[in-house]
Amino acid sequence: MLTVLIGAILNILLDPIFIFALDMGVKGAALATVISQGISALWVLRFLTGKKALLRLRLAAMRPALEYLKEILALGMSGFVMYISTSIVQIVCNISLARYGGDLYIGVMTVLNSIREIVYTPLTGLTNGAQPVIGYNYGAKEYARVKQSIRMMTVACRAFTLAAWAVVLLFPHRFIRLFNSEDLMLEAGVPAMHIYFFGLFMAAFQFSGQFTFVALGRSKEAIFFSTLRKLLIVVPLTLILPIVGNLDANGVFLAEPISNFISGEACYATMYFVVWKRMLSKQEV
Known part of the structure; x- marks a missing residue:
């Protein structure tokens, strides 16, 4: 839930900044979406490699089965x-x-x-x-x-x-x-x-x-x-x-x-x- 909220709230905050304040229009909306999703993805990656994860992601385990x-x-x-x-x-x-x-x-x-x-x-x-x-x-x-x-x-x-x-x-x-x-x-x-x-x-x-x-x-x-x-x-x-x-x-x-x-x-x-x-x-x- 926190993962979704991070992306959604960032998108809501960045949209008016890029669209209106920076006068980027539709390009600004697209950029806001990409940035918010990217930060959300980084948060997920940090969680999955951190101490709170039950099973941590490790490069050694990244072998396709x-x-x-x-x-x-x-x-x-x-x-x-x-x-x-x-x-x-x-x-x-x-x-x-x-x-x-x-x-x-x-x-x-x-x-x-x-x-x-x-x-x-x-x-x-x-x-x-x-x-x-x-x-x-x-x-x-x-x-x-x-x-x-x-x-x-x-x-x-x-x-x-x-x-x-x-x-x-x-x-x-x-x-x-x-x-x-x-x-x-x-x-x-x-x-x-x-x-x-x-x-x-x-x-x-x-x-x-x-x-x-x-x-x-x-x-x-x-x-x-x-x-x-x-x-x-x-x-x-x-x-x-x-x-x-x-x-x-x-x-x-x-x-x-x-x-x-x-x-x-x-x-x-x-x-x-x-x-x-x-x-x-x-x-x-």
Whole structure:
């Protein structure tokens, strides 16, 4: 937590200095980010080589072990696919919106993506926090606790997404005004927000199912569902829906809730039958 706070607070302090005081504009924002992340990284390195670390980093131990690298890469690949597919989706969305809505709707999508990241951050925290609990108890053959952990994670994620969905739909103006208060942005952004976040509550199943796969070392399923939601559902829908029924820009925003419903249900159902019913039930017997 301190590692994250160091980078975040430094970034907040350096942004106005570089952007306004030194009149560097966007370059100043970029420089502030690089400096703050660099200092945060140095603090982590100092901690991991200091006396407080349980296992210190030592040059003598920096020997690559292929068997561990393969496992680490396999488990980390789902997160990598998730982030890179999000970038690809944003590129495709901007291209489609430039054609069917113009710069105004590209700005709307930027605001919606920022709001989505605010909402998804607690979900990521919940699921990341549950992973070691699930993995540890599975390794200890405490399969009842694994089920309990999955159940609690799902309930927590579902409750949060339902609450977030209600807040976002009831107070869209306030969220948009955090980023832009122009009348045109509000006029275009409010209906777009209602469409884009309609399937938000289904994201709980995507997160719960996918991170359960990661916690249990089932990297293939985790990678598949990362790819399914973004690259196999959102990207094609983003290109197809705008020309269906003259939806135009609304078709681009509609791709997100549809993907949440399809991929969320598919991911959690697969987790339930593969992990809950097959792996855990058989182990309990």
